[in-house]
Amino acid sequence: MRVLYIGSFxxxxxxxxxxxxxxxxxxNAANNFQWALINGLDCYYPDIELITLPAVGSYPxxxxxxxxxxxxxxxxxxxxxxxxxxxxxxxxxxxxxYYNLYQTLKKIDSNEPTTIIIYAMHSPxxxxxxxxxxxxxxxxxCLVIPDLPQFMSASKxxxxxxxxxxxxxxxxxxxxxxxxxxxxxxxxxxxxxxxxKPWTRIEGIFLxxxxxxxxxxxxRKVILYTGSLAEIYGIKxxxxxxxxxxxxxxxxWICGDGDYKGEIIKKSLIxxxxxxFGQLPFIEIQKMQKRATVLVNPRTSQGDYTKYSFPSKTMExxxxxxxxxxxxxxxxxxxxxxxxxIAEKEDAEGLKDKIIEVCNKEEKYLIDFGAxxxxxxxxxxxxxxxxxxxxxxxxxx
Numbered sequence: 587m588r589v590l591y592i593g594s595f596x597x598x599x600x601x602x603x604x605x606x607x608x609x610x611x612x613x614n615a616a617n618n619f620q621w622a623l624i625n626g627l628d629c630y631y632p633d634i635e636l637i638t639l640p641a642v643g644s645y646p647x648x649x650x651x652x653x654x655x656x657x658x659x660x661x662x663x664x665x666x667x668x669x670x671x672x673x674x675x676x677x678x679x680x681x682x683x684y685y686n687l688y689q690t691l692k693k694i695d696s697n698e699p700t701t702i703i704i705y706a707m708h709s710p711x712x713x714x715x716x717x718x719x720x721x722x723x724x725x726x727x728c729l730v731i732p733d734l735p736q737f738m739s740a741s742k743x744x745x746x747x748x749x750x751x752x753x754x755x756x757x758x759x760x761x762x763x764x765x766x767x768x769x770x771x772x773x774x775x776x777x778x779x780x781x782x783k784p785w786t787r788i789e790g791i792f793l794x795x796x797x798x799x800x801x802x803x804x805x806r807k808v809i810l811y812t813g814s815l816a817e818i819y820g821i822k823x824x825x826x827x828x829x830x831x832x833x834x835x836x837x838x839w840i841c842g843d844g845d846y847k848g849e850i851i852k853k854s855l856i857x858x859x860x861x862x863f864g865q866l867p868f869i870e871i872q873k874m875q876k877r878a879t880v881l882v883n884p885r886t887s888q889g890d891y892t893k894y895s896f897p898s899k900t901m902e903x904x905x906x907x908x909x910x911x912x913x914x915x916x917x918x919x920x921x922x923x924x925x926x927x928i929a930e931k932e933d934a935e936g937l938k939d940k941i942i943e944v945c946n947k948e949e950k951y952l953i954d955f956g957a958x959x960x961x962x963x964x965x966x967x968x969x970x971x972x973x974x975x976x977x978x979x980x981x982x983x
Contacts (some may be wrong), residue, residue, distance in 0.1 A: 587701060588694065588698055588699070588700040588701070589627075589631040589633065589634045589701045590634070590635050590688070590691075590694075590701070590702045590706070591624065591627060591635070591636050591637065591703045591704075592638075592703070592704045592705065592714075593620045593623075593624075593636070593637075593638050593704075593705035593706075594620070594638060594705060594706065594708065594794070595616075595617050595624070595636075595638050596638075596640050596893075597638065597640075597659040597661075598659070598661075599609065599657075599659055600640070600657065605650065605867075607642070607649055608642060608648065608649055609643060609648050609649060609650065610648055611643075611804075611815075611842070611843040611844055612843075612865060613641055614868055615813070615899065615902075616706075616732065616898075617641075618868060618898075619790060620686045621793060622703070622793035622969050623791055623973065624661060624967070625791075626791060626970055626972055626973025626974075627703065627811060627973055627975075627976075629969065629970045629973060630977040631701075631977075632975070634665075635665070635666050635667060635668075636661055636668070637667070637670060637672045637687070637690060637691075638667075638669050639654075639672055639683050639686075639687060639710070639711075640654065640669065642654060644674055644676045645674045645675055645725065648861055649674055651885055652673070652674055652675060653661055653671065653673055653674055653902070654671055654672055654674045655671050656669060656670055656671030656686075664978075666913065670683070670686050671686060672686055672695065674765055680709060680710050680753075682978070683710035683711075684709070684710035684713050684714055684892065687710060687714040688709065688713075688714040688718075691714055691715070692718065692721075694723070696722060696723045696724065697724055699724050699726075700724060700726070701725070701726045701727075701728070701980060702715055702725055702728070702729065703728045703730065703980075704729050705725075705730050705732075706728065706730065706731065706733070707729070707731055707734070707735050709753050709757050709760065712757060712763070712764075713756070713855070714761035714818070715763050715764075716759070716762070716763040718763075719763040719847065723755065725763075726766075726927075726980060727763060727765045728764070728766045728768065728976065729761070729766075729768070730766045730768040731767060731769055731778065732776060732898070733769065733895050734777060734778075734894045734895070735750065735753065735754065735757070735840060736750070736754060748879050761778070761779070765783060765784075766783055766784045766785065766979050766980060766983060767785040768786055768788055768975075768976055768979075769785055769786070769787045769788075770787070770788070770789050770895070770896040771787065771895070771916075771917035772897050772918070772919075773893040773894055773916065773917065774787075775892060784979050784983070785979075786975045786979050787975075788972045789917075789919065789967075790972075791901075791967060791968070791969050791972045791973070792902065792905045792967050792968060793968075793969055795868075795872055797829070801876040802877070803876075803877060803878075803879065803949075804878070804879065806835050806837050806879075807835055807837070807880075807945045808835045808836075808837050808838075808839055808879045809824075809828060809836065809837070809838050809878065809880055809881075809941055809945075810839045810840075810874060810880070810881050810908075811824055811838070811839070811841070811842070811881070811883075812841040812874070812875065812880070812881075812899065812902075813841075813842050813872050813883075814842055814843075815840070815843055815844030815846045815847050816844040816845055817845060817846045819844075819884070819885050820883075820884030821840075821846045821850070822846060823884045823932075823933070823934055823937060824838075824884035825838075825853055826934035827937035827938040827941065828857075828860070828938070829853070829857060830934060830935065830938040831938055833942075835944070836859060836941075837861060838859060839859045839861045839863065839874065839878065839909055840860070841863045841864065841866050841874065847862075848864075850862050875903065875906040875908055876906055876907065876908060878908050879909075879945055880908065880909050880910070880927075880941065880944050880945060880952075881903040881908050881909070881910045881911070881914045882910070882911045882912075882937070883899055883903065883910065883911070883913075884913070884937060885897055885912070885913065885915060886913050886915075886932040886962075887913060887914065887916055887932065893916045893917055895917055897912075897915065897918075900922065900926075901963055901967055904922075904926070904959040904960060904962065904963045905959075905964060907957055907959070907960040908956050909927060909930075909959070910925075911927045911929055911937070911941060911944060912926050912927075912928060912961065913924070913929055913930075914928050914930065916948045918921040922962075924956060925955075925959035925962050927943075937958065937968070
C-alpha cells in the first residue's frame with residue numbers, strides 16, 4: 587500500500603528562504619505540528635511520501651515572491667518528497683495550488699491501493715483528492731483538522747467574508763471524499779458532519795528538540811508570551827494585567843507578530859519592564875521559555891471558536907518545564923488541568939492575581955510542578971503515542 591501525506595509544512599532546506607521572504611506573521615505552530623506528525627507517521631509508514639505546498643503569505647503584502655517554486659527534498663534517507671510550486675497571488679493561489687497538486691497526484695496508479703493523509707480543511711487539497719476519488723482512484727483518506735476555517739479570522743472585509751462563504755460551501759462538498767477524521771477537540775464532531783465515519787482526537791503532538799540544553803532562570807520574575815499577537819487571542823488582556831502589577835522586579839517578555847504588535851511597542855516605551863523581541867526562530871523561543879518564571883496563554887473562553895480550537899502552545903509550554911498559566915478553555919481535555927495554573931476570572935484583574943500568586947511560590951515548588959508537566963507531555967503526547975491513534979483508525983477502514 588502506498589501512503590502519501592499532503593500538508594503545508596516548510597521543507598527543512600527551504601525554511602531560511604521562506605523566513606527571509608515572509609513579511610509579518612509566520613505560522614510556526616502549524617509547521618512544528620506537521621513535522622511532529624510526520625515524525626510519528628514515519629514510525630508506522632516507513633515509506634511514506636510527503637507532498638507540501640508551504641503556507642506562505644500572498645505576494646506582495648505578505649511575501650516577497652509572486653511564485654513559489656517547486657522542489658524535491660528528502661525528509662529522511664531514500665524518501666521521495668515534493669514541494670509543489672504555485673502562483674502566490676491573493677485568491678489566484680488557491681486555484682494554482684489545486685491545479686498543480688492535482689497534476690502531481692494524478693500520476694499515481696489509479697488501481698494501486700493508496701492512503702492519503704491530508705492536513706487541514708484547505709480547499710485546494712480537498713478538491714484535488716475529491717477529484718481523484720471521483721475519477722475512480724483506489725483511495726483511503728484521512729483528514730487532520732487542527733482548526734475550523736470559519737473561526738480562524740475575525741476579518742469583517744466584505745470580499746473576504748464572501749470568499750470564505752463560498753470556500754466553506756465547497757469544503758462541505760469535498761468532505762464527502764474523506765473516510766476518517768482527526769480532530770483537535772471532541773467538540774469538533776458537533777460541527778463537522780462525520781455521519782458514521784470513524785474519528786479520533788489527538789489535540790496535538792509534541793516533538794522534542796534535541797539541541798535545546800539546560801538554561802538558567804532569570805533572576806527577575808519573567809512572564810513570557812510567545813505566539814500570535816492577534817487581539818482575539820487575549821494579548822491585550824495580558825498587557826493590561828501586567829500593567830496592573832506595580833512590582834518593578836517583574837518583566838513581561840513578548841515574542842511574535844500580529845495586529846496588536848503596534849500597541850505592544852507603544853506600551854513598551856511607557857513601561858520599560860515590557861520587552862518586545864519580535865518574531866524569533868523556534869529554537870530561540872524554546873530557550874526563552876526555559877529562562878522565564880512563568881508562561882502565559884491569555885486566550886479566554888469567549889467565542890464559539892474556543893470549543894473547536896486546542897491552543898497549540900499548550901503542549902509547547904508544558905513541555906518546556908516552566909509553569910504555565912491559562913484560563914479554563916473548553917477545548918482542553920480534563921487530563922491537562924492538573925499540570926496548569928488556571929486563572930478562573932477571565933479579565934485583567936483575575937489574570938494579574940494568578941500571575942502574582944504563581945510568581946510568589948517557592949522556586950523548588952515551581953521547578954517540580956514544571957517538571958511533572960513536562961513529563962506528562964513527553965510521555966503521553968509524543969509523536970509515536972499520538973499517531974498510533976491515527977494508524978489504528980486507518981487500519982480499520
